[in-house]
Amino acid sequence: xxxxxxxxxxxxxxxxxxxxxxxxxxxxxxxxxxxxxxxxxxxxxxxxxxxxxxxxxxxxxxxxxxxxxxxxxxxxxxxxxxxxxxxxxxxxxxxxxxxxxxxxxxxxxxxxxxxxxxxxxxxxxxxxxxxxxxxxxxxxxxxxxxxxxxxxxxxxxxxxxxxxxxxxxxxxxxxxxxxxxxxxxxxxxxxxxxxxxxxxxxxxxxxxxxxxxxxxxxxxxxxxxxxxxxxxxxxxxxxxxxxxxxxxxxxxxxxxxxxxxxxxxxxxxxxxxxxxxxxxxxxxxxxxxxxxxxxxxxxxxxxxxxxxxxxxxxxxxxxxxxxxxxxxxxxxxxxxxxxxxxxxx
Amino acid sequence: xxxxxxxxxxxxxxxxxxxxxxxxxxxxxxxxxxxxxxxxxxxxxxxxxxxxxxxxxxxxxxxxxxxxxxxxxxxxxxxxxxxxxxxxxxxxxxxxxxxxxxxxxxxxxxxxxxxxxxxxxxxxxxxxxxxxxxxxxxxxxxxxxxxxxxxxxxxxxxxxxxxxxxxxxxxxxxxxxxxxxxxx
Numbered sequence: 001x002x003x004x005x006x007x008x009x010x011x012x013x014x015x016x017x018x019x020x021x022x023x024x025x026x027x028x029x030x031x032x033x034x035x036x037x038x039x040x041x042x043x044x045x046x047x048x049x050x051x052x053x054x055x056x057x058x059x060x061x062x063x064x065x066x067x068x069x070x071x072x073x074x075x076x077x078x079x080x081x082x083x084x085x086x087x088x089x090x091x092x093x094x095x096x097x098x099x100x101x102x103x104x105x106x107x108x109x110x111x112x113x114x115x116x117x118x119x120x121x122x123x124x125x126x127x128x129x130x131x132x133x134x135x136x137x138x139x140x141x142x143x144x145x146x147x148x149x150x151x152x153x154x155x156x157x158x159x160x161x162x163x164x165x166x167x168x169x170x171x172x173x174x175x176x177x178x179x180x181x182x183x184x185x186x187x188x189x190x191x192x193x194x195x196x197x198x199x200x201x202x203x204x205x206x207x208x209x210x211x212x213x214x215x216x217x218x219x220x221x222x223x224x225x226x227x228x229x230x231x232x233x234x235x236x237x238x239x240x241x242x243x244x245x246x247x248x249x250x251x252x253x254x255x256x257x258x259x260x261x262x263x264x265x266x267x268x269x270x271x272x273x274x275x276x277x278x279x280x281x282x283x284x285x286x287x288x289x290x291x292x293x294x295x296x297x298x299x300x301x302x303x304x305x306x307x308x309x310x311x312x313x314x315x316x317x318x319x320x321x322x323x324x325x326x327x328x329x330x331x332x333x334x335x336x337x338x339x340x341x342x343x344x345x
Numbered sequence: 346x347x348x349x350x351x352x353x354x355x356x357x358x359x360x361x362x363x364x365x366x367x368x369x370x371x372x373x374x375x376x377x378x379x380x381x382x383x384x385x386x387x388x389x390x391x392x393x394x395x396x397x398x399x400x401x402x403x404x405x406x407x408x409x410x411x412x413x414x415x416x417x418x419x420x421x422x423x424x425x426x427x428x429x430x431x432x433x434x435x436x437x438x439x440x441x442x443x444x445x446x447x448x449x450x451x452x453x454x455x456x457x458x459x460x461x462x463x464x465x466x467x468x469x470x471x472x473x474x475x476x477x478x479x480x481x482x483x484x485x486x487x488x489x490x491x492x493x494x495x496x497x498x499x500x501x502x503x504x505x506x507x508x509x510x511x512x513x514x515x516x517x518x519x520x521x522x523x524x525x526x527x528x529x
Contacts, residue, residue: 045371046364048390310364311357 019112026112027101030259030297031252035063037298038305039255046309070251073244078141081241085139090242090249092132097253099125100260105180107273107289108281118179119171122264123164126219129253130156133228136250137238148237151316152228155218158323159225163215165331169208169338170201170268183272187280200271207334209269211327216261217304218323220254224311227319258301266296403511406467407486408498410506411458412528415479418453422471422480430464431471432457458500463493478528481510 010018040062044051052059077083102125103118105111115121130153137149171177174185182201189199202209218225229237239250266272273289274280314322373380374388392399401407418435434457439449472480483506490496513525 042368045368045385045389048367048371048388050385050389050391050393053393306361306364310360 023098023101023112026104026106027098027256027259028252030263030294031256032063033294033298034255034259034301034305036060038301042302042305043309067248070244070248075245076241076243078241080141082139082141085135086241087246089132089136089139090246090253092135093129093253094249094256096125096127096129096132097257097260099128100257100264103179104260104263104267104293105183105273105289106293107286108180108283110273110286110289111180114180115178117177119167119177119182119268122179123160123167126257126261127156127160129257133238136242140238140241142241144234144236145238145240148228148230148234148240151234152221152238154316155221155225155228155319158320159215159218159327162211162323162327162331163219165328165335166205166208166211166215167268169205169331169334172335172338172342173201173204179267179272182268183274184280186271187274187276200269202269205269205334205338207330208338209265211331211334212265212269213300213303214322214327216265217307218319220258220261220304222258222304222308224307224314225319226313227316230313258304259297262297262300262304263293265300266293270296270300272296401484401486403484404482404514405484405486406469406482407484408462408482408488408506409460409465409469409472409503410481410483410510411460411500411503412479412481412507413455413458413500413504415477415528416455416458417477417479418455419476421474421476425470425474427468427470428464428466430461432459432461455500458503460498460503462488462496462498478525481507481527483507483509484511485509 036059040051040059052062055061055065077086100122102112103115103121105114133152133156134149137145137147137152140146170182174182176182176185186200221228228234229239234240239247242250273285273293275285275288275292278285278288371388371390372383372385374384375382386393418433420433423429423431423433433455435453435455438452438454440452442449469482472482485506488496488498507529510527512527515524516522
């Protein structure tokens with residue numbers, strides 16, 4: 001399509017290798033950034049303290065130190081645990097996060113997979129993590145883990161629905177399930193005949209964005225939806241028995257998951273990698289696109305973490321009520337309104 | 346009755362405002378022209394401990410100091426200690442008479458007075474119960490050790506803490522009690 005891809009002809013295994021390295025970078029770099037910027041620094045500032053300051057300038061190497069610590073730790077498996085499942089669970093969760101990133105486009109040619117059913121793929125793959133969490137809770141042979149796993153399953157299934165329904169509005173408006181198509185639809189759209197900034201769907205689908213953010217918070221089991229890992233009741237929920245490298249996988253999944261959902265939200269609602277005023281096919285967008293997307297990821301995850309560091313935890317019944325009685329009806333109304341307006345205009 | 350004002354901000358939004366305001370105050374504490382220069386180390390309410398230290402409150406309960414000369418080995422402190430972290434041993438001895446021609450006095454000499462700070466829960470009952478002004482609170486707090494056993498302070502170590510014991514504060518005006526003196 002462009003000079004870059006026509007000049008180098010790569011065989012399939014070479015492409016696969018490049019994509020693997022690319023996905024690793026695309027998952028771990030934003031995740032690390034989120035941990036440092038939000039978990040270490042923003043949370044500290046919101047509590048009027050400094051956070052990590054010793055490792056590297058302003059504590060910027062802290063995460064590396066932590067990873068080093070986790071890797072060194074003893075690999076503990078509870079005596080009665082189901083060893084195979086216990087070992088498998090964190091990989092399922094991490095896998096689900098990595099798969100989410102696969103269809104997120106970073107530029108006109110900078111994508112890992114350009115599926116026609118991209119949105120469907122994202123929603124399907126992101127819910128695989130429920131399986132991992134349930135397995136982790138069950139295999140740990142620990143009552144707290146089991147309770148946490150069941151709570152997580154209940155919560156993740158409940159919030160899967162509003163998330164899907166919120167995205168349906170975007171899909172109707174864009175007329176495509178392809179992520180690139182949605183980016184293009186937002187870039188080429190117009191607001192009342194004004195096409196200066198395109199038509200990021202956050203404007204027309206504000207309710208959808210709002211619902212998506214809440215559902216995303218719940219999917220990530222971040223406070224105020226952190227019933228599954230409620231420290232004061234369940235020690236650490238389904239992660240209780242995990243230590244060392246396996247805990248690190250859970251940790252990566254948590255923050256890479258935040259990054260992945262933020263990337264999806266940015267693509268669906270904030271215009272993705274496209275820059276207003278720059279042509280969609282411009283080669284320069286392959287370099288600028290990832291940066292634009294990263295900025296948007298940071299903006300969305302700022303909202304997520306801001307809410308996380310502000311609110312106390314929901315009670316389990318309140319949590320289910322919010323999903324079933326508020327968010328799902330609201331998103332259904334949103335879909336209906338979008339359908340009517342789509343036909344009308 | 347509460348004063349009626351305009352439309353109330355919902356608590357959820359207000360909470361977000363509080364955390365956001367705390368964040369900006371911590372990051373940009375300066376006012377006026379320098380507002381936009383981030384200086385979190387000034388804005389934070391905490392201090393970076395090993396590099397800078399906060400002075401504890403004058404009567405802070407940091408460590409218990411022992412004035413050995415005042416101790417009569419009465420064991421009240423050891424017996425009142427809830428977690429039995431005070432170890433006392435002593436022996437009888439004779440001291441020269443107070444007045445010339447008098448009978449030699451019988452006194453208790455302190456052989457061992459250890460406080461195990463690995464066990465101590467800083468309740469201060471020993472300080473309260475001591476009838477001879479031998480135990481005092483000192484605001485010193487830097488005596489962490491790499492080995493647990495090193496937290497057992499003997500009577501020499503406990504005596505060193507006496508230097509930091511602050512004087513008792515004066516009572517309120519009109520009080521007929523005499524202010525206690527810290528033996529130096």
